[in-house]
Amino acid sequence: MYIPEEKISEILNTSDIVDIISESVILKKSGRNFFGLCPFHSEKTPSFSVNASKQIFHCFGCSAGGNVLSFIMKYHGITFPEAAKMLAVRYNITIETKGVDPAKKREISLKESLLRLNKTVMTYYSGELKNSDQAGKAREYLEKRGILGDIIQKFRLGYSPGSWDFVVKVLKEQKISKNTAVQSGLILKRKEKAGYYDRFRNRIMFPIFDINMQVAGFGGRVMDDSMPKYMNSPETPVYNKSRILYGLHAAKQHCRQEGFVYIVEGYFDFLSLYQHGIKNTVASLGTALTPDHVRILKGYAPRMILVFDSDAAGISAAKRSIKIFMKEGVDTRVLVLPKGNDPDSYVVKHGEEAFKKLALKAKTVMQFLLQVSIDTHGLSVEGRINILNDMKKHLIVIGDSALRSMHVKELAETLNIDEKAVLEKVRDQYLSHSSKRISLNDKNKDEEKLASDRREEQMISIMLNCPEIIDEIKNKDVLDYFYSEKLKRIGKKILSIDSNKEAFITDVMAGMENTRDQELIASYAMDDFFSDKDIYKTAMSIIQRIIRVRKKQENTLTSKIISAEKGCDSELMDLLKQKQKEIQQLHDRI
């Protein structure tokens, strides 16, 4: 459903964040803000705050934050239009879909028909499993695998009969258009003659739900050794494989409670774990995990445990997935099961407690990669050099310098190689891969950078709390001096919004492109540590400091170039000169 922008502002301006949030969180007033226990992370003392005049919330514990719409989305696990609709109903605001562009309208109506169709077919498949004689072997198969009736019911498992036209007939009965059905992937057009046939035949059916509990697609498994063992719906307008994880609709609350999520591969892995009480689990269904998957999961659990079989296929799948998790900066562990087990067989054999105990031994990503590399190369002199070459590629991906140096140390100890030598290797890798990170180990510069980031954060905070400073920031091009690209981008977005309006912060928030940016805005807007009286003065001195530090950096660069010239490090010199040119261009504009 598409909702026009003016409707969104109407909803935001009519609704009251304190009213809405206090329906799900007990709030107490303290100073300018309301405080309560955060619904998004577990805590004993309240760090979740709501500000009525700014209409924002922010958690000082887990950094969740945003406006009333972001709260509803996060709390109920629903989409933006759904959240808007929910508020509109509550405040008697009518949302008309009139005036919507016809192409968009067609798209919406196709999606709605596909979801309706999937739901209908799910009901039929599920009825077959329960009642038809033909499904006898399917019921036996599920029983043999230990899947109980209430799990079959909860996840709406079904059976697709062996005939070629079961779904085709259902469609006729229900008067559903063939065209829609073809787009759903449930039926296919015959090649040789006219007519259609069912995609799924004689299989146990697993409806794949999206986060809003709607049936996005299906998976089907044979009950013998015929191939393909599993078959899934193709990608459709409602089934986006790079975003949907099997079971998340049921697991989301449990992921929040436990603070982490197990990621397994198959339907039966998921169902078995769930049935054994390990409900904070999702399944990737054998498709490679994507950054979207990881980002979606991050909204429910800060930590993730990848569970894999110990065979070669499992190890290589783990290695592929890990890259995505490292890039997304998530706390990830890898649990490789003992030989000959998958999550399903392990939990069936050993039970919930044994599985959880095993999970405590899950390796960090680096430990896992190191183990795989040791298993491949062995610990001879040559082997250790190969391991070092493997590991340096992984080490440079780690953004956090403290964490990186910890891993360098660990690696040096395991391989019994001098830490400096390891560091040297990693530095080489850096230089050949990234032109931006010139100095890996330049501690002073890192610290200076952190200090500047803090000033830049304060600057953003002041822009939100004292819009009078905004002209000064425009005149001096202060944002161009920012080190942090992220804060620069956010700052520019703030400058583009009319700061004279009453609803300035609401507008800024609505203009942010993603949840993370909204959270940042909420946290900076909530930052009340400047007293109103001297905020302008403080702002001016921070502006001067930001500009001065950048100019000082220019001088430092010049001296680095001189010493690089002496040391004949031409690559480094080019990089430094490039940097100097950029800074010069910046200053020429002032």
Ligand SMILES: [Zn+2]
């Ligand atoms: Zn929190």
